[in-house]
Amino acid sequence: MDESPEVEPSPGVTGHMQFHRMDDMTPTDFEVLREVHEENLHKLPALLLSMLDLLGGDEAYPVDRRAHSLQAATRALRDGRDEEYVVVALLHDISETLGPLNHGDVIAAILKPFISESNYWMLEHHPLFQTYFYGTQVGVDPNGRDQFRDSPYFDQTAEFCALYDEVSFDPDYVNESIEVFVPMVHRVLNKAWSPPSS
Ligand SMILES: [Fe+2]
Numbered sequence: 001m002d003e004s005p006e007v008e009p010s011p012g013v014t015g016h017m018q019f020h021r022m023d024d025m026t027p028t029d030f031e032v033l034r035e036v037h038e039e040n041l042h043k044l045p046a047l048l049l050s051m052l053d054l055l056g057g058d059e060a061y062p063v064d065r066r067a068h069s070l071q072a073a074t075r076a077l078r079d080g081r082d083e084e085y086v087v088v089a090l091l092h093d094i095s096e097t098l099g100p101l102n103h104g105d106v107i108a109a110i111l112k113p114f115i116s117e118s119n120y121w122m123l124e125h126h127p128l129f130q131t132y133f134y135g136t137q138v139g140v141d142p143n144g145r146d147q148f149r150d151s152p153y154f155d156q157t158a159e160f161c162a163l164y165d166e167v168s169f170d171p172d173y174v175n176e177s178i179e180v181f182v183p184m185v186h187r188v189l190n191k192a193w194s195p196p197s198s
Pocket residue numbers: 092093103126127
């Protein structure tokens with residue numbers, strides 16, 4: 001996929017670390033390490049968008065899951081949701097390939113540094129909340145979400161599933177193109193790296 005013209009040029013990595021163990025690292029090593037992390041951050045939007053593309057061509061679904069994701073994001077955009085929410089809608093299922101048993105946990109963890117606590121919680125719990133709509137047909141308690149009634153994010157997550165996730169398998173719905181969303185993904189993920197503090 002071509003990168004958006006709005007995308008900053010890669011910061012690049014200019015050196016090579018010399019250490020054999022981390023407690024021997026020099027200031028020069030740390031500077032190169034910082035560059036490596038910055039480079040990884042720079043590449044993250046394209047990597048996540050490529051994971052979205054992996055959901056394409058999934059012919060078993062009424063619309064493939066890439067189109068499902070675009071549809072969820074398009075509905076959110078047309079409802080006037082903020083940019084972070086739209087990006088969360090776009091990426092909410094990309095980890096189905098990497099975490100088929102816990103895709104909500106996986107995408108929530110990946111996006112945690114970039115998004116609000118409420119959107120993080122929503123991503124983490126959306127698979128369970130989705131069962132409200134189909135659990136009965138597969139022998140799963142559709143009210144499993146009720147254990148989280150006291151969460152301040154319960155209503156937001158229930159709403160996300162009702163308005164954007166469970167309904168977004170409509171082959172007749174006209175999505176915005178991915179190009180509309182690519183700059184949004186870059187803006188939401190635009191954050192400088194800093195060493196872990198814990
Ligand atoms: Fe999902």
